[in-house]
Amino acid sequence: MSWTDERVETLKRMWNEGQSASQIAKELGNVTRNAVIGKVHRLGLSNRNGPEAAPAAPEPAPRAAAAAPPPPSPAPEPAAPAEEPVAEAPPAEDAEEDDAPIPMSAARRAIIPAGQPLPPQPSANEISPEALAKVSEVEKKSKKLSLMELTERTCKWPVGDPAKEDFWFCGLPAQAGKPYCEAHVGVAFQPMSSRRDRRR
DNA sequence: CCCTGATTCGC
DNA sequence: GCGAATCAGG
DSSP states (O other): OOOOHHHHHHHHHHHHTTOOHHHHHHHHOSOOHHHHHHHHHHTTOOSSSOSOOOOOOOOOOSSSOOSOOOOOOOSSOOOOOOOSOOOOOOOOOOOOOTTOOOTHHHHHHTTSOOSOSOTTOOOSSSOOHHHHHHHHHHHHHOOOBOGGGOOTTBOOOEESOTTSSSOEEOOSBBOSSOSSBHHHHHHHTOOOOOOOOOOO
């Protein structure tokens, strides 16, 4: 199979959507992730953001440069390379009296990228119903591992009541580094609920 | 061990 | 141009 126009198109689209090379390869079929990555490089779109990128970062290591640094792109692209729902600590401290109508909410809302095709990018705010649904769905397929059966690559999400018999750990394959499986990572890293600090 | 992308180099 | 092998990292 060769790189037909169509396949290249799919490759570009998916790559820009933030899909991993293996996922793209799987989608295209008949290619390995290496092939995809190789093509990506030949196409000159190794970086997933806009065409412009002049980080001019001090690179003291001409060799052994693997990790791709996500430089701030001035372009209007709503690039959302966020692949990790890392818990953030937004400036949540504005408990003023109800007579101080500060447009904080507006500012906070501005954090969210402009309306763009970013369906697979869960906002760092609130637990999406989807995520919760996914969790309960996953619990059905859980391996129901005991504490001792957990390894470094099993989801350590507890299910049930630890004081009861029907308690287990998810046990599904966890992602690298993360303690939970894909589904649980989504809710585990829940930064903070939209706690309306409605102080009286 | 699972995964990611980056690079090299024979084809 | 292509991509397997390899490398570097999480």
